[in-house]
Amino acid sequence: MSNAAPARRLAVIGAGWAGLSTAVRATEAGARVVLFDMARQAGGRARSTPQDGLDLDNGQHILIGAYRETLALMRQVGVDVDQGFWRQPxxxxxxxxxxxxxxxxxxxxxxxxxxxxxxxxxxxxxxxxxxxxxxxxxxxxxxxxxxxxxxxxxxxxxxxxxxxxxxxxxxxxxxxxxxxxxxxxxxxxxxxxxxxxxxxDLLLPRRPLQDLLPGPALAWLQSHGTLWRPGCRVQHVAPQAGGGWQVDGEAFDAVVLACSAIEAARLLASLAPEWSSTAAALAYQPIVTVWLRHPGLHWPQAMMSFPAQATPGLPAPAQFGFDLGRLGLAPDTFALVISGAAEWVARGTEDTVQALRRQLQHAFAGSTPAWQDERVSLLAVRTEKRATFACTPDLHRPSASPLPGLAVAGDYVAGPFPATLEGAVRSGRLAIEGLLQA
Ligand SMILES: Cc1cc2nc3c(=O)[nH]c(=O)nc-3n(C[C@H](O)[C@H](O)[C@H](O)COP(=O)(O)OP(=O)(O)OC[C@H]3O[C@@H](n4cnc5c(N)ncnc54)[C@H](O)[C@@H]3O)c2cc1C
Structure with missing residues (x-):
């Protein structure tokens, strides 16, 4: 895939942040990319979808200043990072x-x-x-x-x-x-x-996630010749006699699997059984995001941290909260994040929301203006049961290059970082560098 060689056809399966990063890097390296995603939109777990007239993210995301590759990729596809984020130490x-x-x-x-x-x-x-x-x-x-x-x-x-x-x-x-x-x-x-x-530095999105990478990256890719195949769940990949790969019967020179670990494990079950069982063995941790509306309320800062044991005996499901009005995203709207949320997923949505409302009532008791539970309405709850892989000690993560001419990208691929946007974006670059070296 160098500029001097004839353009190579690359299939990128999955248009989450890893797949988009892969496709941009491959395009830069001179490949002709076909980008598949089973969903109708790009973005994967970090996408936004409409709800009650708002574009709500799949879950509140926080970036930090150390996400250098993610920020560089955003800039490359035309995102104004300074406008897109509220940044503070x-x-x-x-x-x-x-x-x-x-x-x-x-x-x-x-x-x-x-x-x-x-x-x-x-x-x-x-x-x-x-x-x-x-x-x-x-x-x-x-x-x-x-x-x-x-x-x-x-x-x-x-x-x-x-x-x-x-x-x-x-x-x-x-x-x-x-x-x-x-x-x-x-x-x-x-x-x-x-x-x-x-x-x-904390970088809190001031735009829906869709505008911060998936939308602009897709536009950039399409203007550089990428073929975008939304709503297309790839069923089979297989090596081709004489070299290259078949993706659902279509010929490619190389493939990058940028889909979930579960789907990658399915696609490679017979081709790379050991890799496939490593990918299939990953465990997951859920995240629950709850959006509440409280008319007329503003927090003194955009992001609030909630101590785990603020009131002994009182459950405290959320660790962080975000004032979306202060971020210019949605007036009077607050996103509350429950990470490592297995216990709350087991308890169910109703219990979780009730516990959260009690937590907020207590946490803000004595602050001005107060959090008045009777004025609060529930806007949305989103539960991602497989938000990220469980980042446990001694974890054996699947490699980025299970087979010649076939690379893997995704936040779960072997590397030093947990499941993050930065991990996903880096994995896309590394997948292309691996293919180029091979
Ligand atoms: C609620 C929540 C909050 C989070 N908060 C943060 C945060 O604050 N900061 C942070 O850095 N990270 C956060 N993360 C993690 C971050 O979202 C992920 O690390 C990142 O989005 C993973 O990107 P990916 O491309 O590796 O995978 P995915 O986003 O899962 O992309 C995989 C894509 O492949 C597609 N696909 C699957 N199978 C097929 C197939 N057979 N054919 C075609 N397409 C297929 C899927 O539709 C999907 O679009 C959060 C995640 C969640 C869920």
């Missing part, structure tokens, strides 16, 4: 106004100043947090592969764990700390908190 602030606020600037001094200035965290916890961070940094952010996050932090005071590590773990890995991979969390900390300046 990391702040995990709860309704009482307390929490961690990092100043801007180089990562290490910003982290140290942020932690030292975290006045409601006991001094012992602040110093222990800095000592742990220093040790992790000196150790190159490496730890035994079989450690959980809880094991990594067993000597960290509970206050520091609850206030920082637990929320970061569930936000980034979507896996509870007792089950989550310490090595993957350390990699995230390294990239986000201890990388180049701005890595820890």
């Amino acid at each position: 990391l702040a995990l602030v709860s309704p009482d106004g307390l929490g961690l606020r990092l100043p801007g600037g180089p990562a290490v001094p910003a982290f140290v100043r942020g932690v030292l200035g975290w006045s409601e965290l006991p001094w012992r916890a602040r110093l222990a947090l800095l000592a742990h961070a220093a040790r992790w940094r000196l150790g190159g952010f490496r730890c035994p592969a079989d450690w959980s996050v809880a094991r990594l932090c067993e000597h960290l005071p509970r206050a520091a764990f609850d206030a920082l590590i637990d929320p970061l773990c569930v936000a980034a890995l979507n896996t509870p700390a007792r089950e989550a991979s310490a090595q993957v969390l350390l990699t995230v900390l390294k990239e986000a908190l201890f990388g180049p300046p701005g890595g820890a």
Whole structure:
């Protein structure tokens, strides 16, 4: 697929963020791309769909400054990233106004100043947090592969764990700390908190996700000759006699499977059985997003963090909330995110929404203006049972190149990161680089 060679035909199966990234990279490398998706629209798990006159995302997404490849891809396909996101240095602030606020600037001094200035965290916890961070940094952010996050932090005071590590773990890995991979969390900390300046900045979408990549990327691809096949669930891939691949009977020089792990496992069950069983064995964690309307209310900041055990005995399903009015997306509308939500999926929507309403009533008691539950109406609930793979210790993830001429892209493919948009976008680039090298 080089510009000097005749254009090669590439099938990209799946138009989520991994598939779109793959298709853009392949087009740049001179391939003629056919992009399939079983859905009618591109975007996969990070898409938006209409609801009550709004374009609601499949679930509230947060990006961070360290998502360099994602932001570069957006710019490449014509997205104005500065307009598209509300950006600020990391702040995990709860309704009482307390929490961690990092100043801007180089990562290490910003982290140290942020932690030292975290006045409601006991001094012992602040110093222990800095000592742990220093040790992790000196150790190159490496730890035994079989450690959980809880094991990594067993000597960290509970206050520091609850206030920082637990929320970061569930936000980034979507896996509870007792089950989550310490090595993957350390990699995230390294990239986000201890990388180049701005890595820890929060980027909150001010546009529906569809406008931030899937729509513009598809337009870019089509203007560069990609054939878009929506509503097309690929049933078979098979090697062709004499080289190349057949995708549902159509000939291609190469294929990238950018579909879900489950679908990739099905498509490769007989061609690469070992790869297929690794992909099929992945476990998943759900995310529930609840949108509530509260007329006339504005939060002091766009993103709110909810402490797990704010009121003993009172369930606290949501870890984060977003004021979509403040973000310019939807007035009077709040998105509440429940990550690692297996317990709440089991309890059912009604219980979850009730518990959430009680949580908010308590969390905002005493704040001005108050959260008045009697004024709240439910706009939507979206449950993604397989939101991300469960990011557990020692996890064996499927490789990106199971067969010659066939690569795989997706947030679940072997790599150092959890299931994120950045992981998906990087995997697309790596899939094309792998095919080019081969
Ligand atoms: C509720 C929720 C909240 C999240 N929050 C965040 C966040 O805050 N930050 C973050 O970075 N990440 C977040 N994520 C994770 C992020 O959305 C994913 O990591 C990313 O979207 C994965 O992209 P992908 O392309 O790898 O997979 P997918 O988006 O799953 O794309 C796969 C595509 O393949 C298609 N497909 C499947 N089978 C076939 C077939 N046989 N033929 C044709 N097409 C097929 C599917 O229709 C789909 O479009 C969240 C995910 C969810 C669900």
